[in-house]
Amino acid sequence: MEYILIKTLEAIATFILAFIVGMTYGGVVRKITGRVHNRLGPPWYQNFIDAFKLFSKTRGIHHGAMHFLGAAFLMVTSVVSLMIIPVLAPGGHAWYNSWFTNMNFNGDLIFLLYIMTFGPLGMAMGAGQTGNPNSSIGVTRGLSQMVGFEIPWVMALVALMISYKTTSVIDFMNIQRETGTWLMFANPFAFIAAVLAMLGMFRYSPFDIVGAPTELASGPVSENGGKFLFTMMSSGSVFTFAKLVLYVDLFMGGANNLVMLVVKTFLLYMIPVLYGIVSPRYRTEQAVRWFWGWPTFIGLLAILYAVMF
Amino acid sequence: MITLILLLFLGGAIVTWLGGKLSPIVGDMLFLVTIIVPAGMFFTGVTVGEVTHIHALGLTLTWGLSPLSYLFSMIVVGLGILLAIYAVPFMKGKQKTGAFYFNFTLSVMAMLGILVSKDWVSFFIFWEIMTWSSYLMVILNGKDVQRVGIKYFIFSAIGAYAMLMAMVVMNSQLGSFLMADTFNNFQHLTVGNQILIPILLLTAFGVKSAMMPLHVWAPDAYSNAPMAYTGLFSGALSKMGIYGMVLVMVTMINQLPEGTLIRDIIAWIGGFTAAAATLWAITQDDGKKLLAWSSVGQMGYIIVGVAIGTPLAMLAALFLVVVHAMFKGSLFMVVGAIEKQTGTTDFREINGLIRKMPWTFISALISVIALAGIPPLAGFVSKWMLYEALIQNNNYILVILLFFASTAGFLYCYKFLHGYFLGQEEPEWAHVKEAPVTMVVPMLLLAIGTFVLGTFPQLLFKPIDSALQYVGYDATGGHLWGQSILFSEWGDVVTLQPILYAVLAVFVFFALFLWFKGTKGTRYVSTKDISSSGELPKEWENLTFKVNFMQPFERVIEPFLKRQIDKYYTAFGNGLEALFEFTRRIYTGNGQTYAIYAILFLALLLLFRVNLFG
């Protein structure tokens, strides 16, 4: 019983870390976007204020049970993927390191890939029940885009699996620690393919076709305000953090302490953000075709590289 | 005992048909008794390994139950019972109820017969009974008999002749119809026959399991049969092809030196089936058609697993066989319930049934999550094992192909749920009520079954393990589990389970959190009250996004969709027809024409006289 209690507390600690870091990143991204636009931009803590304001809305509407469940599905995905992805490398010896080993001794890439699609699908159900046509359009766009970027992403992962004969994230981190080479250098093509897939995964321009504020009135979330939007916003922040940590674990050897974690994830996060700020938006079919073009070719190169070397 | 069960099914089918003529209620009762009594006897009275011999017409038929066929017969009998309970309210008030009950019972009997057959003769007889009864089901509603029925019939005939030819060759070379003999003496055949026989048999089984070039009958036939039967059609009947494939793959192809090549070809065909059928499913606007294509796609996964043939791949394939029967049975029941309650199955016509048919929606949701292969449910377990097996077996590109198929599968999964249950609620469908309890309970049971198998996969692993040992694999014991990270132990404790419990706990927590936090100061608004730029949608205005639902994605895959094997078959058929037409023109039946032919022939002879006679 005590064991479960401690585990739960540790899980909550991880969640709070992810929430704070993810929210801060959101604010910082808005600040950076502002600076690139040659304006001041909001303060870095703006997202916290927004979230708190949404949480303290006094009235709201819902369209039925699935509307609630959609947000819950989204949150489950974020939390479970955070629990399974190793936040800190097993080698580090900081005093807080043991807090963040939740269920990640089982960290399995294929499991992760599938659980990560659970949320979008549940969210899609919630968006569907609102009856708003914009929501449904956004969902079909999002799912199409997911089929697009999933190909190079899976290719990159399969290339890693071929090279090291494992599907465990922990094993990948141990391999990088033992050999001393980050996998982004050991198999550069896999890293490039994964980063290109990442552009679609984080949904910044030119791949922000799901939300598309001017076209779809923010798409799937267009009927959500107040608590629903708060849940989605925090889940999105946590999920962003979880995905970044997964990339760092796989390609940059993980992080031994929180400072390194923040530095590495932030650097990675800047790739889709900075590319997004200066890009217009693709149409859905253009986005899917883009992912099936060069990124897939590089993914194939990664597999070839892994098979040959 | 087996003989008795089969005879009970056969007798019951006839009695049901006759009883149905007296009064519909008698027919219903007799039908339920006919299915449930022999099925109960099967569960209680039949032991694995039991063998019966029957001497008839100078032949000895051998029937017995092996662990492998026990696994498959569990699907047949279990799905049979649930669908029978479902079929009674489904068929109420419809035409040809007697024929439906008759063919349904006969199909169940024929499938059990195939599974217990230990010699090729009875195997072939039961195979034909199965084909005929399903053919009659396909044309039961009398729609599109010309197109759908004949397509199914021709392909079944191709399969049957291929099997018959293989049987004849085996018997003439080896002198025995017993399956065990043919498998054991396979080495004594000539090399040509060694390759010919498996290919013929695989053609026969590939037709039934809708392998890609032979699949064209499947979507039409699945969607044309009554939905109460399609669950059995897709869930159990197509699995007979897989059963045969397992036998052929393990017993014959394993003995071939060229076996690996054949295995690779079949695996690639399976992977291609999975991907292409998924893309076709996305483009469908009818729930029946969508599920039919999706069935073809899922069979592709199973074929890949069987063709790869490593213990883990076989485990994955057989697991998916059972799970697919469960979730696809449930989904076809859902479509049947919707058809029963609304009278149509077109996505573009039905909207927002979620609040009217909540239990149907719940079973559809669970089944769809299982179909998509998302973790807490059983579909994930099989897909995950399949990927592991493929990576271990160095089939890397095949992994990508299957991943693509599975991700693209989310599109049609969403399309299915959105099409029927989500979207705006229309006054047109305000009268719709939840389906009768006897229809809802079977589909809910199957959906819950996928959930149970996802959480406790070991319930199914033990029967599959004994089946694999029977066909000649080593005792797997626990070592299959050691290969993976999630399932570290064989037995009741699997490491996956804590994760699944955690998923559930978090889900319940957040659902409750949102519910409590959300309901305070939150009120329900109808789906007409949406943020539509200040506009007030009229009652009759349907704003749901349904037509051209996946259009952007369809634009991407358009170049692929242009190429259909169906068109080639049609062109081939048209070509043949033209040839026959030409042949018919020669034989006009007019004496004068024949006289002209004779004169022309003589003239030709005269012309070439020098060459011929000179």
Add this chain to the structure above:
Amino acid sequence: MYNDKNSKKIVETIQNWARSHSVWVLAYGTGCGAIEIAPTMTSRYDAERLGFRGAATPRQADVMLITGYLTVKTVKRVVRVYEQMQSPKYVVGFGSCTINGGMYYDSYNTINLLDKYLPVDVYINGCMPRPEAVIAGLAKLQQIIREGKANGAEKYLENLDWYKANQRKIAPKWIAKAPDYNW
């Protein structure tokens, strides 16, 4: 303790501070004032530094900007959008047209005083108000939100009959068909 008056007051103060610093704007571009929103939000005047941000749908928005004259046809839509927003919610009237009709004061199909149909929290005078004026108005809105005085939603609910009667005068059929506002 949670229901204690003082702790409630503290919570409310924090909430009001957050509301004032995170205002999501639904810019209802009815009249010529919509042109002023673009410079207000973009690089030149950058309202985002104060916590203002565009919202895509009324469900997500906190404040509605009525930018200019309102014809009878648009009033219906504006009322509908306002009712779909989730409280606490605010209305800002742009320009003279929303105060007294401006240059359309004697037009047969525009309204003269917005306050008769919706509870306006802040008016920004001018024809048109320049972005500086807009920002000043928004700052004023922030101030009254922080003080807890921006209670237009409650006012609307309290005087619902009066507002509805006024709305019914100009659009009787529409208001009869709209869903009830009871929250």
